[in-house]
Amino acid sequence: MSDLQALLSVLVTVHGHLMADELPPDLVRRLLSRLTDHGPLPDGASAGEMNALLADLCQRMHWAMSEEYGDYPEPSPRRTTYYLDLPDEPDIVAACIARLTDLGGQVSEQSLERSVPSSRRHIAAAFPDLPPDPAHHARVPQLTALAHRYGGRYAGFGA
Helix, strand or coil: CCHHHHHHHHHHHHHHHCCCCCCCCCHHHHHHHHHHCCCCCCCCHHHHHHHHHHHHHHHHHHHHHHHCCCCCCCCCCCCCEEEEEECCCCCHHHHHHHHHHHHHEEEECCCCCCCCCCCCCEEEEEEEECCCHHHHHHHHHHHHHHHHHCEEEEEEEEC
8 A cells, every 4th residue: 555545544534533523532632733733724723624624635635646636626615515305395395495595504406316206305405514513513403303394304414
């Protein structure tokens, strides 16, 4: 395994465990301190901002390992996209989209790739919350309750 592959493996592992909020708090504090005192994060950066930086570093390490990857990767948007599956009823979908927008989300409908027509609509709402920050942890039950209110379900999150 090359040095770059080993470094990428470490970055991916730390990033994944941080996103899942599985790192010991003391380790998170030490990493934040290191990356703010001697790195690219500003003072007061959150664990979510550090996790977004780790995602960018993973992408850039991948870029460094490839001769055909293209231009140097820009930082990713600092937001999390949450997904809700709703009944395929225009009034319900419109009401839920309006509520997500009221909450500050940037909302879009996603297509579901299926060979059988679905009775569900897949909605994406982007918020400036970054896992594992408290705002992210608060957003998940908020959107879970919202989806249930409209007869749907919370379907997870991604970058």
